[in-house]
Amino acid sequence: MSINTKEKILNSAIKIFIENGYSGARMRDIADEAGINKGLLHYYFKSKNALFTEVIKSSAQDFFPKLGRILHSDKTFFEKIELIVDEYIEVLLKNPHFPPFIVNELNNNTDIFINTLFSAVSIPDKAFVFSLIQEEVSKGNIKSVNPVHLILDTLSLIIYPFLARPALKKISEMNDEQFYDLMRLRKRTIVDTLINNIKI
Numbered sequence: 001m002s003i004n005t006k007e008k009i010l011n012s013a014i015k016i017f018i019e020n021g022y023s024g025a026r027m028r029d030i031a032d033e034a035g036i037n038k039g040l041l042h043y044y045f046k047s048k049n050a051l052f053t054e055v056i057k058s059s060a061q062d063f064f065p066k067l068g069r070i071l072h073s074d075k076t077f078f079e080k081i082e083l084i085v086d087e088y089i090e091v092l093l094k095n096p097h098f099p100p101f102i103v104n105e106l107n108n109n110t111d112i113f114i115n116t117l118f119s120a121v122s123i124p125d126k127a128f129v130f131s132l133i134q135e136e137v138s139k140g141n142i143k144s145v146n147p148v149h150l151i152l153d154t155l156s157l158i159i160y161p162f163l164a165r166p167a168l169k170k171i172s173e174m175n176d177e178q179f180y181d182l183m184r185l186r187k188r189t190i191v192d193t194l195i196n197n198i199k200i
Contacts, residue, residue, distance in 0.1 A: 009034045009041065013055050018101050022052055022109040052112070057120035059098050063091040064121045071124055077136045078199070081154070082191045088158050089187055093180050099162040142198040150198065157190045 012033035016025045027048055031041040045051040070083045092098060105113035117123070133147040161168065161183060169179055 005036075006044075009036070009044070009051075010055060010058055013051050014059070014097060014101070017052065017055060018097055018104070021104055022048075022112055025052075027051070049112075049116075053116050053120055056113075056116045059095055059101075060117065060121045063088060064123055066091075068122065068124045071129065071132065077132070077141060078195050081194055084154070085158060085187055085190050085194070089183055089190075092158070092162050093183060096162055096165065099159050103163065140200065143200055145198050150194075153197070154190075154194060157193060161186070 009030070013025075013030045016030045016033055020026075020029070025048065027041060027045075028038055030051065031038045034041070041051075045054065066087050067084060070080050070087065073080065075083065102113075129151070130147045133142075133145065133150060136142045137144050165179060168174065169176075172178075174182070
């Protein structure tokens with residue numbers, strides 16, 4: 001299967017999964033969206049679950065391996081925050097559909113989504129992330145902070161604009177390119193907000 005055909009199938013699957021969720025998506029609809037017959041789709045993806053797994057993997061694998069490398073690097077804690085924000089936003093700019101897709105599946109197909117995500121990509125170990133934060137607290141580099149709150153603050157500041165993108169574009173009369181420019185400019189604001197909130 002050529003790269004173009006594979007990308008066409010995955011892009012079509014993403015569109016159908018976003019519109020209908022895992023439960024409502026049908027292989028026939030995905031095949032029709034991709035402009036191929038159902039038999040060809042089933043030849044490469046034996047089941048809807050197999051295709052769903054590939055969609056999750058292709059959407060998430062750009063970010064999680066990079067996140068792990070950043071966390072394990074010898075950069076300072078604040079430099080790691082800056083790199084994470086930069087990488088996360090760039091990934092979401094390439095995949096703006098991913099945040100609403102995640103929220104929908106977490107709410108409607110929790111077990112399927114979580115199990116698929118953890119089997120498809122290597123997610124940084126929670127204990128390591130927590131210990132990294134606690135180590136900075138012990139060194140006196142940052143304030144005493146609940147690691148969960150810091151992680152939630154980071155995710156919220158990055159992800160929420162992508163969830164609110166349709167409303168933001170409508171209210172601000174902004175097109176996609178202007179939204180992308182805004183998010184790239186917003187990187188510095190997010191980094192400064194996170195660092196200023198925890199630095200001593």
